[in-house]
Amino acid sequence: xxxxxxxxxxxxxxxxxxxxxxxxxxxxxxxxxxxxxxxxxxxxxxxxxxxxxxxxxxxxxxxxxxxxxxxxxxxxxxxxxxxxxxxxxxxxxxxxxxxxxxxxxxxxxxxxxxxxxxxxxxxxxxxxxxxxxxxxxxxxxxxxxxxxxxxxxxxxxxxxxxxxxxxxxxxxxxxxxxxxxxxxxxxxxxxxxxxxxxxxxxxxxxxxxxxxxxxxxxxxxxxxxxxxxxxxxxxxxxxxxxxxxxxxxxxxxxxxxxxxxxxxxxxxxxxxxxxxxxxxxxxxxxxxxxxxxxxxxxxxxxxxxxxxxxxxxxxxxxx
Amino acid sequence: xxxxxxxxxxxxxxxxxxxxxxxxxxxxxxxxxxxxxxxxxxxxxxxxxxxxxxxxxxxxxxxxxxxxxxxxxxxxxxxxxxxxxxxxxxxxxxxxxxxxxxxxxxxxxxxxxxxxxxxxxxxxxxxxxxxxxxxxxxxxxxxxxxxxxxxxxxxxxxxxxxxxxxxxxxxxxxxxxxxxxxxxxxxxxxxxxxxxxxxxxxxxxxxxxxxxxxxxxxxxxxxxxxxxxxxxxxxxxxxxxxxxxxxxxxxxxxxxxxxxxxxxxxxxxxxxxxxxxxxxxxxxxxxxxxxxxxxxxxxxxxxxxxxxxxxxxxxxxxxxxxxxxxxxxxxxxxxxxxxxxxxxxxxxxxxxxxxxxxxxxxxxxxxxxxxxxxxxxxxxxxxxxxxxxxxxxxxxxxxxxxxxxxxxxxxxxxxxxxxxxxxxxxxxxxxxxxxx
Numbered sequence: 001x002x003x004x005x006x007x008x009x010x011x012x013x014x015x016x017x018x019x020x021x022x023x024x025x026x027x028x029x030x031x032x033x034x035x036x037x038x039x040x041x042x043x044x045x046x047x048x049x050x051x052x053x054x055x056x057x058x059x060x061x062x063x064x065x066x067x068x069x070x071x072x073x074x075x076x077x078x079x080x081x082x083x084x085x086x087x088x089x090x091x092x093x094x095x096x097x098x099x100x101x102x103x104x105x106x107x108x109x110x111x112x113x114x115x116x117x118x119x120x121x122x123x124x125x126x127x128x129x130x131x132x133x134x135x136x137x138x139x140x141x142x143x144x145x146x147x148x149x150x151x152x153x154x155x156x157x158x159x160x161x162x163x164x165x166x167x168x169x170x171x172x173x174x175x176x177x178x179x180x181x182x183x184x185x186x187x188x189x190x191x192x193x194x195x196x197x198x199x200x201x202x203x204x205x206x207x208x209x210x211x212x213x214x215x216x217x218x219x220x221x222x223x224x225x226x227x228x229x230x231x232x233x234x235x236x237x238x239x240x241x242x243x244x245x246x247x248x249x250x251x252x253x254x255x256x257x258x259x260x261x262x263x264x265x266x267x268x269x270x271x272x273x274x275x276x277x278x279x280x281x282x283x284x285x286x287x288x289x290x291x292x293x294x295x296x297x298x299x300x301x302x303x304x305x306x307x308x309x310x311x312x313x314x315x316x317x318x319x
Numbered sequence: 320x321x322x323x324x325x326x327x328x329x330x331x332x333x334x335x336x337x338x339x340x341x342x343x344x345x346x347x348x349x350x351x352x353x354x355x356x357x358x359x360x361x362x363x364x365x366x367x368x369x370x371x372x373x374x375x376x377x378x379x380x381x382x383x384x385x386x387x388x389x390x391x392x393x394x395x396x397x398x399x400x401x402x403x404x405x406x407x408x409x410x411x412x413x414x415x416x417x418x419x420x421x422x423x424x425x426x427x428x429x430x431x432x433x434x435x436x437x438x439x440x441x442x443x444x445x446x447x448x449x450x451x452x453x454x455x456x457x458x459x460x461x462x463x464x465x466x467x468x469x470x471x472x473x474x475x476x477x478x479x480x481x482x483x484x485x486x487x488x489x490x491x492x493x494x495x496x497x498x499x500x501x502x503x504x505x506x507x508x509x510x511x512x513x514x515x516x517x518x519x520x521x522x523x524x525x526x527x528x529x530x531x532x533x534x535x536x537x538x539x540x541x542x543x544x545x546x547x548x549x550x551x552x553x554x555x556x557x558x559x560x561x562x563x564x565x566x567x568x569x570x571x572x573x574x575x576x577x578x579x580x581x582x583x584x585x586x587x588x589x590x591x592x593x594x595x596x597x598x599x600x601x602x603x604x605x606x607x608x609x610x611x612x613x614x615x616x617x618x619x620x621x622x623x624x625x626x627x628x629x630x631x632x633x634x635x636x637x638x639x640x641x642x643x644x645x646x647x648x649x650x651x652x653x654x655x656x657x658x659x660x661x662x663x664x665x666x667x668x669x670x671x672x673x674x675x676x677x678x679x680x681x682x683x684x685x686x687x688x689x690x691x692x693x694x695x696x697x698x699x700x701x702x703x704x705x706x707x708x709x710x711x712x713x714x715x716x717x718x719x720x721x722x723x724x725x726x727x728x729x730x731x732x733x734x735x736x737x738x739x740x741x742x743x744x745x746x747x748x749x750x751x752x753x754x755x
Contacts, residue, residue: 005640005641005642005656006675006676007408007652007653008641009652009740010645010649010651010724010726010739011647011648011726012641012647012648012670013332013484013647014729014730014735015330015732015733017688017733018735019681019684019733021733022686022733075681077684116682117682255684255687260685260690260698260700261690304701308701308716309696309698311696311697311718312569312696313568313571314696314718
């Protein structure tokens with residue numbers, strides 16, 4: 001024996017999971033929504049996706065270089081942010097705006113706060129909201145799916161502004177489920193989002209607490225308060241519309257900006273659901289998922305602080 | 320057969336029980352043994368022999384008057400050639416007696432099957448036998464069996480979970496000496512008045528479950544429990560919870576919930592000792608790992624240098640980069656092949672470079688996998704942060720001292736962070752701060 005033995009503290013065995021394998025799984029889980037988006041909104045959607053992801057990856061590379069830090073492209077987190085952001089854009093968005101969105105997400109929201117795991121809000125959502133207040137018209141320019149794209153309102157906007165007067169223009173539940181409606185590239189197809197979510201559960205990338213609490217609370221709130229009288233809201237329609245599914249499974253579960261304990265995750269989900277219901281029913285915005293998640297992102301450290309569990313067999317910690 | 324029982328959290332570690340079907344072989348007498356005076360939790364022994372003395376197998380060479388301690392015996396007959404402190408893999412200097420074997424393995428004259436009339440004499444016999452917890456912790460058995468009188472003990476749990484990868488020495492003992500295990504249990508039941516005895520075995524060892532279930536069939540109070548194969552099922556607190564549903568509070572002992580836990584090899588030894596009177600001078604050891612030529616189960620005399628055990632198993636097929644005493648999850652890395660097999664040694668593993676290389680740590684992504692995996696319900700990522708920031712208040716807030724150091728958090732971490740390692744550091748930081 002020529003070389004000295006390696007002496008280290010146990011465990012001497014590690015699982016095969018890595019940060020990049022997890023990110024790759026998230027990308028795989030997002031691919032049904034990506035494909036559905038491209039199928040419904042054609043080449044425009046593809047261009048928006050490519051530009052957004054490209055902008056995110058390039059920003060990540062340049063930001064790390066400017067800060068003289070190790071390149072983190074290999075962890076694939078910039079790609080995930082890019083895909084999530086693109087799925088939250090309308091297919092008609094000018095490409096230069098998409099690029100700016102990617103740069104804002106990576107440079108301002110993620111890297112300036114310390115990079116992966118340190119950002120206090122979800123980079124994709126924060127960038128979406130920044131774009132929404134900067135270019136409200138372009139960010140809400142919806143088109144109908146298919147080759148002869150004409151501008152159209154989203155189902156939620158129809159409910160919000162038109163109510164029964166425009167009943168005829170509301171798509172049916174089946175259309176909502178498949179995604180054949182106006183909306184963001186990745187939000188419209190419920191079935192595609194659910195397929196991806198199933199993969200995330202199967203690979204144990206996410207746990208059910210946040211999405212179930214989120215969707216359940218939002219549905220309950222809208223059922224109780226969303227109708228002409230109490231308990232008459234059309235919660236099924238609301239649940240399948242807008243960004244709720246994508247947000248609940250892919251955005252609210254973002255590791256860096258959601259609580260780590262089971263109890264904390266349930267609180268996060270309930271908070272997101274309540275805020276979504278309140279915004280959808282009582283504000284001028286037809287859609288509230290992004291804002292709800294961002295607000296809950298901000299209280300995540302607080303939730304974490306007050307949900308320290310008791311040790312096995314032990315007493316509860318004082319906060 | 321009972322339904323599978325388990326605990327919350329833990330990790331699905333690979334089993335790698337490559338040596339499960341390999342019968343134990345006795346490796347014979349080494350030329351020289353080096354026997355440390357501390358192979359247990361508690362006060363180290365003082366030597367009762369001098370350089371030049373002739374000793375025989377089973378003769379006491381080190382003892383202590385402290386209650387929490389355990390005497391040490393010569394494992395070979397021969398001459399004491401050296402008594403000097405040696406660096407232990409744990410980092411401390413331990414007085415070590417080197418004996419050059421005369422190859423005859425003469426048994427010490429005083430050794431005969433022990434007699435005991437009552438519990439007190441029985442416990443004294445156990446103390447003299449040098450028995451410590453053979454599962455790896457090395458807690459003196461007579462201390463474990465002497466709980467304070469105010470603790471009402473009603474349950475004995477025999478730990479045959481063997482949840483660490485690679486190790487099969489408990490499994491082989493069940494297959495090869497099941498009768499001793501049952502005898503040992505009966506002896507303990509008679510003396511300690513346990514109401515129930517449970518033998519916990521992970522369900523990846525169906526043959527062991529079958530054998531002991533059949534034998535336990537004629538005993539109303541002895542039952543075999545089918546445990547879910549999940550690490551760390553064999554950890555005392557997790558085992559007690561899985562079997563009885565009782566939770567041992569942090570900082571408390573199994574006796575506080577009326578339970579005593581003993582390893583299968585420990586109870587088997589008790590039966591064997593009562594038959595022969597020979598104290599603890601040998602150990603059943605699983606030898607495995609990517610660098611080992613012939614993975615085996617070997618009966619080894621205590622004090623045998625590791626190198627000789629590996630040589631007995633065909634030597635190394637590739638250069639070993641890391642040598643472990645114990646399993647890969649909690650085993651202790653050895654700095655030298657000249658270190659000795661001790662009482663707690665249940666496995667010797669040798670890994671080549673590809674498996675021994677330390678992973679590079681990257682940033683925490685807060686995935687929460689460590690939180691899910693922690694069987695003690697802690698938040699390892701927050702403790703890790705507290706250690707990095709040297710924030711002692713935060714360490715207490717996150718219950719760092721309740722950590723059992725099973726290593727699940729580090730195992731599952733995708734960022735390959737040194738989580739449990741930082742907890743050990745954090746505990747030391749707290750101890751040092753308290754000592755000031």
